[in-house]
Amino acid sequence: DSGVTQTPKHLITATGQRVTLRCSPRSGDLSVYWYQQSLDQGLQFLIQYYNGEERAKGNILERFSAQQFPDLHSELNLSSLELGDSALYFCASNKDGPTYNEQFFGPGTRLTVL
């Protein structure tokens, strides 16, 4: 158990819908990272937040957005869902933001878009 929690574990929805994935970082960690893992794209970095502010952006689509709240939990919002958005979405956290520090990964949310 890494100490990072993600909800829900599984999510099944239809194309065109909007979903919200939630992540709680390890206690004391200020930085949260979101990743998408799919069979064809592998593990892709989406976005990083540090203490409430966006720190870095990766291959995140405009239909996707994220935020980090004052209690440091983070939410990833996916809208206008397409079949290709079906994937495992991981959240990771670490203490102080520099990406050269080890990241601790959550168990992931498996999103299925039908």
Add this chain to the structure above:
Amino acid sequence: AQSVSQHNHHVILSEAASLELGCNYSYGGTVNLFWYVQYPGQHLQLLLKYFSGDPLVKGIKGFEAEFIKSKFSFNLRKPSVQWSDTAEYFCAASYSSASKIIFGSGTRLSIRP
């Protein structure tokens, strides 16, 4: 652009065989390197990391990796694999010039009992 390549997509070995998984990273200045493992149905866990110093890094569960700067490589090794090593292995790099960690495409390791 910075990138990480793992050329072996799927490796199948028998128990007690030796393992070497390849990882190459692109040049981009100072780099920190990681190997993560994802056991079936579980989250990614750090196996080992290299920041500086001794290029031979020892990690958990008997794994080690060698940083060879001249070859831009950070191959993962284990002298004798076990069935419980069945997992997906990801090499990753973080560059001081970029605020993100870049993962390779992963290598699926299957161990025959």
